[in-house]
Amino acid sequence: MDKLLDIENLWVKFPTRQGVFDAVRGVSFTLGRERLGIVGESGSGKSMTGRAILRLIRPPGIVDADHISLEGVDLLKKSEKEMRAVRGQRISMVMQDPKFSLNPVMTIGNQIIEAYRLHSKTSKSAAYAKSLEMLEAVSIRDPERVMRAYPHEMSGGMGQRIMIAMMLIPNPEILIADEPTSALDVSVQRQVLDIMDKLVKERGMGLIFISHDLNLVADFCDRVLIMYAGRIVEVCRADKLHEAKHPYTQGLLNSLPRLDAPKDRLDVLKRDPVWSEAPSVSGRT
Amino acid sequence: MSMLDIKGLNVWFGRARDRVDAVKSATFTVAQGESFGLVGESGSGKSTILRAITGLAPTWSGKIHVEDQPIPARRPKSFYKTVQMVFQDPYASLHPRHSVDQVLGETLHLHGFKDIDNRVVKLLDDVGLGQKFRFRYPHQLSGGQRQRVAIARALAPEPKLLLLDEPTSALDVSVQAEILNLLADLRQMHDLTYVMVSHDLSVVGHMCDRLAVMKDGEIVEIMDVSALQRMEATHPYAQHLLQASV
Numbered sequence: 215m216d217k218l219l220d221i222e223n224l225w226v227k228f229p230t231r232q233g234v235f236d237a238v239r240g241v242s243f244t245l246g247r248e249r250l251g252i253v254g255e256s257g258s259g260k261s262m263t264g265r266a267i268l269r270l271i272r273p274p275g276i277v278d279a280d281h282i283s284l285e286g287v288d289l290l291k292k293s294e295k296e297m298r299a300v301r302g303q304r305i306s307m308v309m310q311d312p313k314f315s316l317n318p319v320m321t322i323g324n325q326i327i328e329a330y331r332l333h334s335k336t337s338k339s340a341a342y343a344k345s346l347e348m349l350e351a352v353s354i355r356d357p358e359r360v361m362r363a364y365p366h367e368m369s370g371g372m373g374q375r376i377m378i379a380m381m382l383i384p385n386p387e388i389l390i391a392d393e394p395t396s397a398l399d400v401s402v403q404r405q406v407l408d409i410m411d412k413l414v415k416e417r418g419m420g421l422i423f424i425s426h427d428l429n430l431v432a433d434f435c436d437r438v439l440i441m442y443a444g445r446i447v448e449v450c451r452a453d454k455l456h457e458a459k460h461p462y463t464q465g466l467l468n469s470l471p472r473l474d475a476p477k478d479r480l481d482v483l484k485r486d487p488v489w490s491e492a493p494s495v496s497g498r499t
Numbered sequence: 500m501s502m503l504d505i506k507g508l509n510v511w512f513g514r515a516r517d518r519v520d521a522v523k524s525a526t527f528t529v530a531q532g533e534s535f536g537l538v539g540e541s542g543s544g545k546s547t548i549l550r551a552i553t554g555l556a557p558t559w560s561g562k563i564h565v566e567d568q569p570i571p572a573r574r575p576k577s578f579y580k581t582v583q584m585v586f587q588d589p590y591a592s593l594h595p596r597h598s599v600d601q602v603l604g605e606t607l608h609l610h611g612f613k614d615i616d617n618r619v620v621k622l623l624d625d626v627g628l629g630q631k632f633r634f635r636y637p638h639q640l641s642g643g644q645r646q647r648v649a650i651a652r653a654l655a656p657e658p659k660l661l662l663l664d665e666p667t668s669a670l671d672v673s674v675q676a677e678i679l680n681l682l683a684d685l686r687q688m689h690d691l692t693y694v695m696v697s698h699d700l701s702v703v704g705h706m707c708d709r710l711a712v713m714k715d716g717e718i719v720e721i722m723d724v725s726a727l728q729r730m731e732a733t734h735p736y737a738q739h740l741l742q743a744s745v
Contacts, residue, residue, distance in 0.1 A: 255671040256642070370541070399540040399698060400743045426671060469676035471705035473728055473744075479683070480676035480705070 218388055218420040219245040219267070220498070222280040226262045226444075229274050237262045239444040243497030245388065249414055249421045250497075251435035251452060253428055255466075259444040260424045264390045267422075268305055269297055284388075303333050306381035310393040312373030316365040323361030326380050333384045348379040352409050371402035375409065382413060388420045389413075396425070407434055428455065428466055439497045443490035449497045462489055500567065502660050502692040503529040503552070508561035510544070510551045521547040523716045524561070531659075534686065534693040536703035536724075538740070539713035545696045546587075547716075549662045552694075553584050565660065580610060583653035587665040589645035593637040599623070599648050600633050603655055610656040622651040625688075627681060643674035647681065654685065663695040667702065679706060700744040704728060712737040 226238040238259040243250070252260045266277045269289060282289045284304065292300070301307075309315045317325055326345040327338065336344070342361075349357035352375040365373060374394060381389065391410065395403040411434070414421050425431050431438055432455040440448040440463050448460040458464060465483040510522040522544040529535040537545040550556040552563055554574050563570045565581060586592040593602060603622055607615045623633060626647040637645055646666060653661060666682070667675040679702065686693060697703050703710050704727050712720045712734065720734040732738045 255673060400740070401540055404743060428672065466672055469673050471676075471679065471701045473701050473704045473730075476705065476724075476728060479680055482676050482680065483673040 217244045217246055217499075218285060220281065220283045221267070222282075222498075224263065224266055224279040224282065225277070226259065226266050226271060227276040227278065229276075236444055238266065240494045241441075241444075241446055241497075242494065243439060243446070243449075244499050245420045245422060246499065247414075247418045247420055248437060249411075249423060249435040249452075251431035251438040252422065252424045252441060253426060253431050253438060253466075254441035255426060257443075258441040260426075260441050261392050263441070264307065264392050264422060264424050267390065268301055268307055270307075302329070302381070302386070303384050304386055305388040305390065306384070306386040307390040307392065308374070308377050308381050308394045310396055312368075312370060312377050313365070315377055316373060318365050320364075321361065322363055322365065322368070322376055326361075326376070326383065329380050330383045344383060345379075348383050349376070351382075351413075352376075352379045353405065354379075371398050371406065374398060374406055378406070378409060385417065386419065388422065390422045390424070392424045393426070394423075395430070396427070403430075428470070432456065437497075445490070445492070445494040446497055447489060447492070447495060449495055460489075461486065500531050501528045501564070502531045502533070502566060503535075503694065504562070504564035504567070505548070505552075506562040506564075508548065508551060508559060508563065510547050510556050510559045512556075512558065521556075521716055522551065522559075525711075525713075525716075525718050527711055527718065527721060529660075529692060529694060532690060532692055533709065534695065534707045536707035536710035537694065537696045537713060538698065538700055538703050538710055540698065540740075543713040544716040545713050546664050549584060549664050549694065549696055552662060553582060576610070579658075580656045581658055582660045582662065583656060583658040584662040584664065585646075585649050585653045585666050588669050589642055589649050590637075590669070592649050593645055595637055598634050598636050599628075599640075602648065602652055606652050606655040612655075618655070622655060625654065625685065626651045641674075642670050643677060646670060646674075646678055650678075650681070650685070654689070657689070658691070660692045660694070663693060665697055666695070668697070668699065675702075682706065700727065700741065712740060 222242045224238055224241045225236065228235045228237060241263060252263060254260045265271050267282060269277060271277050279290060323345060327341045330341045330344060346357050349360055354360055354372065354375055395406050398406060413419060423435055432452050435452040438450055438452050438455055439446050442462050448458060448463050450458055468481040469483055471480060506526050508522055508525040511518055511520045513519055525548060537548060539545050547556055551559045600619060603619045604615050607618050612618055623629060628647050667678050670678060685691060695703065695706055704724055707724055709723055711718045714736045720732060720737045730741055732741050
């Protein structure tokens with residue numbers, strides 16, 4: 215499998231008055247043309263890992279790594295200007311809540327066209343046609359009306375699909391999806407996942423799927439990294455997630471209520487300080 | 500005796516051509532000591548039913564009886580001593596500049612309790628927080644701890660009926676388990692009746708005895724949790740929801 219992304223020994227640090235806080239502590243993994251899931255609780259550093267790849271962490275935050283290479287080229291050595299050619303163009307990111315990532319005072323059409331023309335020199339009419347086509351690809355009915363609409367007129371599920379459409383127009387090699395479905399209903403969730411799945415398969419994209427929902431990741435991804443306190447504690451195949459060995463993963467799985475196995479009390483996760491001390495497991499293949 | 504009896508409840512927002520019917524002739528009863536679930540996708544009107552009961556959605560028609568007494572148009576103080584609500588987002592439902600002590604103390608004062616100091620201590624112990632959290636502000640608490648404070652606040656007037664609006668959907672799975680266990684314990688300890696709204700069928704399956712499935716403002720099916728566990732839904736939408744969540 216060819217490696218799209220290769221990350222070695224990634225640290226994200228935030229200096230505070232109480233000393234330096236390490237949000238991500240020495241994480242290594244690779245991404246091929248696959249669906250890679252990153253799961254963990256809030257504060258485990260999964261979103262920070264996603265942001266660090268795109269160098270979206272602003273000072274005073276510090277990103278440090280041996281290398282973050284995109285097809286052999288180290289992103290950390292690029293200037294801010296060169297990074298702009300990477301963001302959106304080669305690596306795209308879909309954030310959690312569409313309400314906060316769309317511009318509320320611009321029509322959807324203008325936003326998509328702007329994003330598209332920023333990266334490629336095309337005429338307005340060609341960009342319009344391309345935008346319509348993308349909206350159709352993420353199964354939005356009546357795309358012409360949606361192009362004229364403002365974000366507040368859209369439901370959460372539609373907003374998220376619009377975000378995905380916008381991110382996919384430049385045809386990136388890697389898509390980082392940070393909790394793309396947490397703000398959505400179960401039924402809409404499936405639709406959004408199916409769209410991403412189709413795009414990964416058809417275009418041979420690499421997908422990093424960040425989520426706190428274990429069952430969803432087990433269902434949807436190929437490989438899973440489990441993060442705890444800024445480190446990877448376990449790497450496993452997604453379909454084997456339920457046979458996970460690490461007590462943290464097992465604890466998370468057991469704390470979920472299940473319809474097919476009802477019980478009076480749910481198991482509560484007992485945290486072992488050893489987990490955060492143990493060195494990070496490498497997710498490299 | 501039924502704790503909550505709802506007959507032909509309609510709730511709407513806006514008027515004339517902007518009118519939206521959020522709940523259409525909903526009917527169900529919840530017995531004393533029971534735990535009742537409301538499930539459905541967002542926009543199906545499940546939270547609106549809770550808001551109509553507590554008076555947060557003023558435009559409604561139909562009958563709401565609490566402890567066999569009809570609810571008057573202007574709810575008296577005694578109503579809020581019987582019925583309390585816990586909201587979805589613990590980050591939004593606590594005043595950012597009030598300490599835990601102020602939040603609980605004010606609620607107790609408003610309900611006319613005298614021994615406020617002892618009661619605050621007891622409430623914090625009940626929800627498993629302990630005394631060291633008493634003088635903290637919301638930003639010094641984690642999501643799970645905030646939700647515990649919100650539950651303590653709802654328990655302060657010693658209510659009989661607790662309305663839970665997605666109490667764990669903003670929390671991590673590991674914290675969700677703690678809060679669900681806490682709610683189960685409290686229900687046993689204080690002999691509470693729950694009405695719980697959730698979009699997560701497995702959470703409702705764990706917490707409730709019976710549940711209603713809602714779609715587009717209507718209750719399409721009311722069933723026992725045992726039927727839910729056997730995946731025996733009769734209405735096609737309820738079946739669809741079951742399949743989507745497994």
